[in-house]
Amino acid sequence: MNALVLKTDTFQLENVITPTPQSNQALVKIHYAALNHRDQWIRDGQYAKIQLPAILGSDACGEVIAVAEQNNNHWIGKNVVINPNIDWGNNLHFQQKEYQILGMPSQGTLAEYIVVNIDRLCEKPNYLLDEQAAALPLAGMTAYNALFNKGNVQKHTNVLISGVGGGVAQFAFLFAIAVGANVFVTSSKQAVIDECKKLGAQDGANYTEKDAIKNMAKANGGFDVIIDSACGDGMNELIATLKPTGKFVFYGATRGLPKDLNMRAIFWNHLQLLGSTMGSDTDFKNMIALCNEYQIIPIIDKVFEFDKAVAAFDRMKDGNQFGKIIVKIQ
Amino acid sequence: MNALVLKTDTFQLENVITPTPQSNQALVKIHYAALNHRDQWIRDGQYAKIQLPAILGSDACGEVIAVAEQNNNHWIGKNVVINPNIDWGNNLHFQQKEYQILGMPSQGTLAEYIVVNIDRLCEKPNYLLDEQAAALPLAGMTAYNALFNKGNVQKHTNVLISGVGGGVAQFAFLFAIAVGANVFVTSSKQAVIDECKKLGAQDGANYTEKDAIKNMAKANGGFDVIIDSACGDGMNELIATLKPTGKFVFYGATRGLPKDLNMRAIFWNHLQLLGSTMGSDTDFKNMIALCNEYQIIPIIDKVFEFDKAVAAFDRMKDGNQFGKIIVKIQ
Numbered sequence: 001m002n003a004l005v006l007k008t009d010t011f012q013l014e015n016v017i018t019p020t021p022q023s024n025q026a027l028v029k030i031h032y033a034a035l036n037h038r039d040q041w042i043r044d045g046q047y048a049k050i051q052l053p054a055i056l057g058s059d060a061c062g063e064v065i066a067v068a069e070q071n072n073n074h075w076i077g078k079n080v081v082i083n084p085n086i087d088w089g090n091n092l093h094f095q096q097k098e099y100q101i102l103g104m105p106s107q108g109t110l111a112e113y114i115v116v117n118i119d120r121l122c123e124k125p126n127y128l129l130d131e132q133a134a135a136l137p138l139a140g141m142t143a144y145n146a147l148f149n150k151g152n153v154q155k156h157t158n159v160l161i162s163g164v165g166g167g168v169a170q171f172a173f174l175f176a177i178a179v180g181a182n183v184f185v186t187s188s189k190q191a192v193i194d195e196c197k198k199l200g201a202q203d204g205a206n207y208t209e210k211d212a213i214k215n216m217a218k219a220n221g222g223f224d225v226i227i228d229s230a231c232g233d234g235m236n237e238l239i240a241t242l243k244p245t246g247k248f249v250f251y252g253a254t255r256g257l258p259k260d261l262n263m264r265a266i267f268w269n270h271l272q273l274l275g276s277t278m279g280s281d282t283d284f285k286n287m288i289a290l291c292n293e294y295q296i297i298p299i300i301d302k303v304f305e306f307d308k309a310v311a312a313f314d315r316m317k318d319g320n321q322f323g324k325i326i327v328k329i330q
Numbered sequence: 331m332n333a334l335v336l337k338t339d340t341f342q343l344e345n346v347i348t349p350t351p352q353s354n355q356a357l358v359k360i361h362y363a364a365l366n367h368r369d370q371w372i373r374d375g376q377y378a379k380i381q382l383p384a385i386l387g388s389d390a391c392g393e394v395i396a397v398a399e400q401n402n403n404h405w406i407g408k409n410v411v412i413n414p415n416i417d418w419g420n421n422l423h424f425q426q427k428e429y430q431i432l433g434m435p436s437q438g439t440l441a442e443y444i445v446v447n448i449d450r451l452c453e454k455p456n457y458l459l460d461e462q463a464a465a466l467p468l469a470g471m472t473a474y475n476a477l478f479n480k481g482n483v484q485k486h487t488n489v490l491i492s493g494v495g496g497g498v499a500q501f502a503f504l505f506a507i508a509v510g511a512n513v514f515v516t517s518s519k520q521a522v523i524d525e526c527k528k529l530g531a532q533d534g535a536n537y538t539e540k541d542a543i544k545n546m547a548k549a550n551g552g553f554d555v556i557i558d559s560a561c562g563d564g565m566n567e568l569i570a571t572l573k574p575t576g577k578f579v580f581y582g583a584t585r586g587l588p589k590d591l592n593m594r595a596i597f598w599n600h601l602q603l604l605g606s607t608m609g610s611d612t613d614f615k616n617m618i619a620l621c622n623e624y625q626i627i628p629i630i631d632k633v634f635e636f637d638k639a640v641a642a643f644d645r646m647k648d649g650n651q652f653g654k655i656i657v658k659i660q
Contacts, residue, residue, distance in 0.1 A: 094574035094600045150600075231593045244424035253593040261591050263561045263583040267605035270424045270480075275597035 003055045003111035004309045006043060006104075011310050016055075019107065019115040026075055026118050027066040028082065030329040032134035032303075033109040034059035036167060037252070040316045042104055050104065057109030058084040058102045061124055061134035062329075065113075072118050079124040082109070082116055083284045084138045092280045093149075101138065101278065110309060112330050122284070125292050135298035135324035136171075136291065138278070142251055143171035143227075144287040145279035150249045151225040155180035159225040160217075162186045162207070162238060164196055165322045168251060170299045172227045173201070175287075178294035184220065186213055192322045207234065217241030230255040236262045239271060247272045299323030306330070333385045333441035334639050336373060336434075341640050346385075349437065349445040356405055356448050357396040358412065360659040362464035362633075363439040364389035366497060367584070370646040372434055380434065387439030388414040388432045391454055391464035392659075395443075402448050409454040412439070412446055413614045414468045422610045423479075431468065431608065440639060442660050452614070455622050465628035465654035466501075466621065467614070472581055473501035473557075474617040475609035480579045481555040485510035489555045490547075492516045492537070492568060494526055495652045498581060500629045502557045503531070505617075508624035514550065516543055522652050537564065547571030560585040566592045569601060577602045629653030636660070 001018040004011055021027045039056045041047045060082050064075040086106060089096030102108055102116070124133045146168070147153045153176055161173045164185040176183045177200040185196045185204040193204030203220065205212035214237065217223060222243040228235075232255025239248055239262060248271065266273065279287070290296070301321035304312040309327050316325055331348040334341055351357045369386045371377045390412050394405040416436060419426030432438055432446070454463045476498070477483045483506055491503045494515040506513045507530040515526045515534040523534030533550065535542035544567065547553060552573040558565075562585025569578055569592060578601065596603065609617070620626070631651035634642040639657050646655055 091574075244421075250593065251597055253597070257590040257593055259589055260587040263580065263587055263605070266603070267581055267583070267607050269605065270607065271605045273596070273603035275593070275599065275601045277597050277600065 001112035002306065004306070006052060006054045006056055008052055011043070011313070013307060013309070016111070018113050021066055021068045021115050023068050024072075024118050025068050025115050026064050026072065026121060028060065028062040028080060028114050028116060028121075029065045030060045030062040030109055030112060030114060032061050032131045033057045033327045033329055034134045034139075035312055035316050035325045035327065036138050037254070037316065038101065038138075039103070040313055043313055044317075054104040055107045055111050056103045057111070058138040059134055059136070060109035060114065061130045062114075064121065067118065075118065075121060079130065079133075080121045081124050081133050081137055081288070082114070083120045083122055083281060084141070085120075085278065085281055085284065088280050092282055095278065110327060110329070122288055125288065127292070127295050128297070131300060131303055131326045131328065132298050134326055135300060136288070137284070139167040139324065140171045140287045140291070140298075141279040141284045142168045142277070143175060144290065145283045146227055146249045146251050146276040147172045147175055149279075149283065150274040150276045151227060151247055153179065153181050153225055157181040157225055158184070158220060158223045158243075159227065160184045160186065160223045160238070160241065162226060162228045163230055164204075165189065165192050166229060167324050168229060169227065170323050174199070174296050174298070175290060177201070178290065178296055182220070184216060184223065189322070195322065213237060213241060222246070225249060229253070231258055232256045233258055236260070236265075239265055242269065242271055244269045245271070247274055249274045249276055251276045301325050303328055331442035332636065334636070335383050336386055337383045341373070341643070343637060343639070346441070348443050351396055351398045351445050353398050354402075354448050355398050355445050356394050356402065356451060358390065358392040358410060358444050358446060358451075359395045360390045360392040360439055360442060360444060362391050362461045363387045363657045363659055364464045364469075365642055365646050365655045365657065366468050367582075367646065368431065368468075369433065370643055373643055374647075384434040385437045385441050386433045387441070388468040389464055389466070390439035390444065391460045392444075394451065397448065405448065405451060408451075409460065410451045411454050411463050411467055411618070412444070413450045413452055413611060414471070415450075415608070415611055415614065418610050422612055425608065440657060440659070452618055455618065457622070457625050458627070461630060461633055461656045461658065462628050464656055465630060466618070468608070469497040469654065470501045470617045470621065470628075471609040471614045472498045472607070473505060474620065475613045476557055476579045476581050476606040477502045477505055479609075479613065480604045480606045481557060481577055483509065483511050483555055487511040487555055488514070488550060488553045488573075489557065490514045490516065490553045490568070490571065492556060492558045493560055494534075495519065495522050496559060497654050498559060499557065500653050504529070504626050504628070505620060507531070508620065508626055512550070514546060514553065519652070525652065543567060543571060552576070555579060559583070561588055562586045563589055566590070566595075569595055572599065572601055574599045575601070577604055579604045579606055581606045631655050633658055
């Protein structure tokens with residue numbers, strides 16, 4: 001099969017051996033894969049425990065074409081998405097030490113075929129196109145955990161999604177809109193803010209403009225919850241927009257570690273800083289169920305042909321995308 | 331009456347007019363007052379909205395000697411402690427904007443008499459000496475909120491009380507021991523650690539010794555909850571000792587704001603940083619009830635005569651105390 005193989009500093013689309021399903025496994029023919037920041041970080045060598053060569057990719061939509069056991073035959077021919085968790089463990093609230101994400105060191109989805117355990121298969125939501133369904137798994141699950149388990153976002157919650165252009169952020173945005181929260185966004189791009197307003201955002205602020213976030217917060221009574229993956233020195237500005245007892249939920253720190261985080265504002269206002277990463281298998285199932293219930297359509301930035309997959313990575317690196325970057329495999 | 335009056339940069343024990351109880355108020359003859367860091371910070375000009383001259387002091391134990399209305403006569407002759415909250419408001423989880431702490435701008439407890447609203451009176455726990463009861467109010471309430479409402483500390487919770495010599499920290503320590511938590515402490519003084527072990531601590535670490543906290547955590551499976559008021563650059567070391575989903579509860583930042591707080595460790599381990607300050611009137615009542623139930627004896631550092639009250643402040647400033655610093659008024 002063809003696969004995009006990451007070697008030291010370079011990708012190569014090459015022919016590798018197609019894997020064979022073993023006990024309790026299925027072979028999936030991949031139609032579409034989606035990229036995550038994780039993939040780009042691994043490409044850049046900025047990730048823990050990198051093992052090369054590697055086939056990256058945590059997200060896929062495809063068709064089951066073989067299984068190891070007859071009693072799993074009912075999966076054959078089904079369109080599926082793949083749960084990207086490997087060995088999350090039994091605790092709903094955190095991953096065990098053995099936890100891995102699909103793709104590096106295990107074979108990922110940027111290949112024509114993949115073998116996964118049967119219990120990683122999930123029927124593709126019927127209402128979605130294949131390329132839309134491929135966008136869901138890792139980012140959707142991460143957003144679900146941050147938004148609902150950590151943020152407890154519900155109808156009428158005032159929630160700010162910062163940097164809404166990101167892959168996880170867009171799902172946090174779509175899910176929050178779906179459940180009837182009052183959703184606000186930040187972005188550095190007016191076009192993204194405008195698009196979010198069309199999709200149901202109450203308002204948006206350009207975070208490159210001084211006081212824009214503060215003024216939006218003030219006009220709306222402050223936020224109950226902020227969903228963030230940037231951290232960095234912008235944290236103090238965001239924290240200042242939270243209501244007393246408000247929650248700053250974060251699943252990344254793309255802008256680095258904050259200097260002089262205003263701990264006094266945090267304790268005086270009884271604020272909560274809640275870390276989150278990925279989600280349990282239960283979160284994955286609940287996320288898919290939520291999508292089915294509200295017919296949530298993932299925002300797709302662009303679909304790249306498989307032989308242009310490196311350009312897809314470059315687009316992720318540039319950070320100008322709004323929505324998921326998809327690779328059409330076959 | 332005699333009162334310790336703080337003027338610009340100087341205390342003066344002087345004769346001031348004894349206040350008179352108005353509607354729904356009581357006049358309390360103060361037997362003992364206790365100091366809090368807040369008082370020393372106000373003395374040093376390091377507090378918001380300082381109004382001078384001021385009579386400081388948030389804690390007192392005394393006797394009700396007059397009330398404004400006959401239907402409050404049953405209070406007369408009763409030994410009481412005073413709830414130091416003024417206008418906390420209706421929300422159990424945070425104070426309203428009008429909230430004040432007893433003592434600056436209102437008259438505080440470092441005076442022979444004080445007038446407070448009847449609903450601020452609380453019968454002194456019978457099992458305590460007056461000087462012990464005077465130690466309870468502000469610090470006990472603050473510890474109660476941090477430990478139980480924020481930290482959810484229960485029987486068998488692994489809880490670390492950092493800087494256990496402090497006024498609030500000692501109550502967090504005593505309350506955690508009372509409810510059957512597995513309690514660990516840090517201090518810069520071996521004598522304090524030894525005393526805490528006698529009082530029921532599982533173990534203690536000298537935070538000036540490299541890796542002492544880390545090793546203690548490792549030997550005990552990590553902490554579920556840390557109760558801290560230091561913050562500063564030691565935070566990363568403390569956070570690293572938390573179990574996944576562990577809580578870092580803090581009610582102060584005496585060591586300043588942290589540089590380069592390790593947000594990645596926080597989100598990867600689903601940690602929670604929970605700010606807390608003071609407590610509601612309900613917390614005050616629950617704290618007193620807890621003390622009565624478990625017959626908790628506050629740790630007293632030293633009792634100063636009223637005419638040596640400035641020396642009491644100096645002791646607070648030096649930071650070598652273990653337990654509450656008390657001033658005998660009359």
